Amino acid sequence: MTDAKTPGKSTTLTRRATFGLAAAAAAVPVVAATSVAPASARPLEDVLSSETLRVGINPTLVPFGVFNDRNQIDGFDYDIAVELARLMNVELEVVQVGSPDRIPFLQADRIDIVLGAITRTVARALVIDYTIPLHTQTVAVLTKEETAVPISGLSDLNNPDVRLVQVRGTIGVPWIEANAPEAQLTLLDNYPDTFRAMQQGRADAMVDVIESVVIPMQDVAGVEWKILDETISNTWVGVGVQKGNHTLRDFLNIALFEMHQNGFVDATWEKWFGVPMQTPVPLNPIF
CATH class of the missing domain: 3.40.190.10 (Periplasmic binding protein-like II)
Incomplete structure (x- = not known):
């Protein structure tokens, strides 16, 4: 120590x-x-x-x-x-x-x-x-260049064929429940697991604070990441x-x-x- x-x-x-x-x-x-x-x-x-x-x-x-x-x-x-x-x-x-x-x-x-x-x-x-x-943060959608269902805007998420993944207890969960209830939602315990789920093709997107994901996502190999231009909100921490x-x-x-x-x-x-x-x-x- x-x-x-x-x-x-x-x-x-x-x-x-x-x-x-x-x-x-x-x-x-x-x-x-x-x-x-x-x-x-x-x-x-x-x-x-x-x-x-x-x-x-x-x-x-x-x-x-x-x-x-x-x-x-x-x-x-x-x-x-x-x-x-x-x-x-x-x-x-x-x-x-x-x-x-x-x-x-x-x-x-x-x-x-x-x-x-x-x-x-x-x-x-x-x-x-x-x-x-x-500090402040920006909430947006992290997805991939290629997904089973095209995701180009927030409205595309409310689709039963879209697979979302989130960390339990994070700000994206209530937003999805309110705005994309038709999507499939998997809740995991930490961010590395959510990135692996997307890397392995088990999930298409996540809704989260960009500052929380933009750096660790760069370390995940084999994924062409995309952050939607349409943001959800600026938040206070x-x-x-x-x-x-x-x-x-x-x-x-x-x-x-x-x-x-x-x-x-x-x-x-x-x-x-x-x-x-x-x-x-x-x-x-x-x-």
């Missing part, structure tokens, strides 16, 4: 992936977020007194989360978490989460905050609280905290505002994505 020294502090930022995805699934059943009875969250004073910030990061959501050559969790979200822990003057504990279990982990008080491109939605806002936006944990959320809002103001978020985005954020987050001190 490798520790990175925290500037100005004698303690360390510790990379601790304390829960594997398989273990997480066993420990916390994948259920609707509204059915989980929340455990008591740790307010800001408890996080500070423990000297540890527990952050949920999804390492299958490249480049938000990724395993580096030392098999440690790295990526955009990790760099953001490191900076938040530094500003709090505490250690960082990284907890590996997947898209289906990230909200249950938060509600069960296994983590203090969750990253992993957790798009702000009305349904999620009923069960968790959000900070101000950390904040840091998730347990419902009612206002002291921690309020601190994070101030920290994120400073990180936007001094250019840290934009620089970290370009480091991992190679291009500026498509829709910049406006600097707004009111929250």
